[in-house]
Amino acid sequence: MPVFITDDHLKTPAKGTKTYSDGGPKGQKGFVLRATANGAFSLYYQYLNKKKLHPKTKKPVRDWELIGTVKDGWTIARARAEAARLAALIALGKDIRQIAAQQLADQRAMGVTFRQVHDEYIAYCSQLVDRKWGRVPRKETWPNIQSALKRPLEWWGDKVASEITPRDVKELYDSIVAEGYPAQANNVRGQLGTLFIWAMHEERQYVSKSPVVKQLEDDKVAEKADLEEGRVLDIEELRRFWFGLNDPDCPGSRLSKLALKLSLVTLLRTGECVKIERELVGPKTVTIPLKNVKSRKAKKARPVVQPLNSLAQEILGEAFSIGDAKRDYAFPGTRKRRAAPMSQQSLGALLRRTTDDANGHMGVCEYLCLEDVTPHDLRRTGATILSELGYTDAEIGRVMTHKAADDDAAPVTRERYIVSRRVLTMRPVIDRRVDMLNHLDLVLREELGLPAAAALPAPQQLLSAA
Incomplete structure (x- = not known):
């Protein structure tokens, strides 16, 4: 039965798991406390997920969203307030899991510099893996990738990766084109796009979106090879x-x-x-x-x-x-x-x-x-x-x-x-x-x-x- 959860419920059960649902006039519907025999106290928000239907009954399934644990500093009062916030989002038709994932990605990205992302990406590219032609680096051209990213590293080394904007990428691109190297500019831009997509992956989430956006046709700089049919020797x-x-x-x-x-x-x-x-x-x-x-x-x-x-x-x-x-x-x-x-x-x-x-x-x-x-x-x-x-x-x-x-x-x-x-x-x-x-x-x-x-x-x- 629902009870109004207080600090008195933070007691380790002798065995198994005890679950308390918040109730009473001051309680928050959906707020749940779980206590385990190993001394862990987890705080959840339980709700009906209308976007996830049971395969047989076709009715919304009950989902659990972890708010936090007492060990991580969450109190009952703070967790109940967070449950109330989540309930309000659900009432507005929001996807709280998607919101939570975005917040986690933003928090993780804070403080991760471009240099850190770059170094981890190069280590990933140069890591030896098994292919059908032998054991080789994951990307055998990784020295060329490292060379292409040399200037971005000089420009943005200590800048937080998530703070790099499309304008920053455009300025870098234009600086290389202005020196007369359009092919190099296009290569650098392409390598940056791959790096940021890698950094967005759910295993890393160093950035939530890539600053390398699709170029407008008028902004593209043609390479010399694109301007000529091709060089042949007579x-x-x-x-x-x-x-x-x-x-x-x-x-x-x-x-x-x-x-x-x-x-x-x-x-x-x-x-x-x-x-x-x-x-x-x-x-x-x-x-x-x-x-x-x-x-x-x-x-x-x-x-x-x-x-x-x-x-x-x-x-x-x-x-x-x-x-x-x-x-x-x-x-x-x-x-x-x-x-x-x-x-x-x-x-x-x-x-x-x-x-x-x-x-x-x-x-x-x-x-x-x-x-x-x-x-x-x-x-x-x-x-x-x-x-x-x-x-x-x-x-x-x-x-x-x-x-x-x-x-x-x-x-x-x-x-x-x-x-x-x-x-x-x-x-x-x-x-x-x-x-x-x-x-x-x-x-x-x-x-x-x-x-x-x-x-x-x-x-x-x-x-x-x-």
């Missing part, structure tokens, strides 16, 4: 690039320049070329293991087995003739990274750096008087040549290892790689993927004036002979 530029890389005075190590050539003749990504392992180079193909394949997160992802035309065999043969022929990678790093492959980013930096930069080192493009050539432009040039030779988007997409649900090419093949600009004169069309790369080999030799393919042993045989 045949004169190809000649200058190919033979310029052979110049001993051209910036960069011989292995770095060979990796760039290999991307052109195989259409592999430079990130895949630099990670080619010695044991996976066969007589006519090279296997890129799943751990190095860009599309490995797809459910049906498989290692890439790419045919090697004669130019590719020559390049790999020369690569393994430099340094230790028994090393793990065709293109190893330098100094402390000798046991690891060279970084993909180093190839991009090698092409674009100029003597006007802070370090003052000349890059390949400046040395060869080529404008804005990127490693990906080499794939784009190869794809465009194959298109001019009459191959279909689907055939080109397969040789570029673009995943598609059917025999048609993935949309990215036509949208980003096949450019409607002439590189070569048209040639007779032949078929099949191996023939495609051999055809590319033949045309490059003819256009670049290279000698005909010699009967070469496979790279593996070259290694064993060494």
Whole structure:
């Protein structure tokens, strides 16, 4: 029976649990005290939740909302007043559980700085987890994420994360754009959006909403790649690039320049070329293991087995003739990274750096008087040549290892790689993927004036002979 709950009811029962419902003229309907044998006293508000119906009777179920415990400083009088407040909210049709969750999130967010959120997020991204290609960081690009968040950390490090506003994000974004780096600005904004969504998760609740809101179309800053159809090298530029890389005075190590050539003749990504392992180079193909394949997160992802035309065999043969022929990678790093492959980013930096930069080192493009050539432009040039030779988007997409649900090419093949600009004169069309790369080999030799393919042993045989 209901009783008017007082401090006299704060007695530990000999066993089990005792429950008291508040009653009497001064009591509050729904206010409940529970006392347990282990000395715990919990204070609840009990009510009919009209938004939650019993699956059989279809009537509102009785819900319990914890107000607090005596151990945490709640008194009977204070808890009864809180129960009265909750009853008033229920009478107004409010969802008290949602309100309580929001209050908890706000309280938790108070005092949590952006630096704390950032550090915990980076630790989360870099934590090792099991994948089907091995044990790797949860986000393998976490160093790039950390780099992208460097400026936000400098701006907002000690600021409470929940106090960061959309205006703050806009000011940060505009500051990067004003320096002439729209692609970097878009990347930073995207990484911030992911971080704040992570911080909103119910396990953390460091913020209740994200300050990274959807941009208006007029506020978006187009990247350079969005303003152009795509950079491809014409045949004169190809000649200058190919033979310029052979110049001993051209910036960069011989292995770095060979990796760039290999991307052109195989259409592999430079990130895949630099990670080619010695044991996976066969007589006519090279296997890129799943751990190095860009599309490995797809459910049906498989290692890439790419045919090697004669130019590719020559390049790999020369690569393994430099340094230790028994090393793990065709293109190893330098100094402390000798046991690891060279970084993909180093190839991009090698092409674009100029003597006007802070370090003052000349890059390949400046040395060869080529404008804005990127490693990906080499794939784009190869794809465009194959298109001019009459191959279909689907055939080109397969040789570029673009995943598609059917025999048609993935949309990215036509949208980003096949450019409607002439590189070569048209040639007779032949078929099949191996023939495609051999055809590319033949045309490059003819256009670049290279000698005909010699009967070469496979790279593996070259290694064993060494």
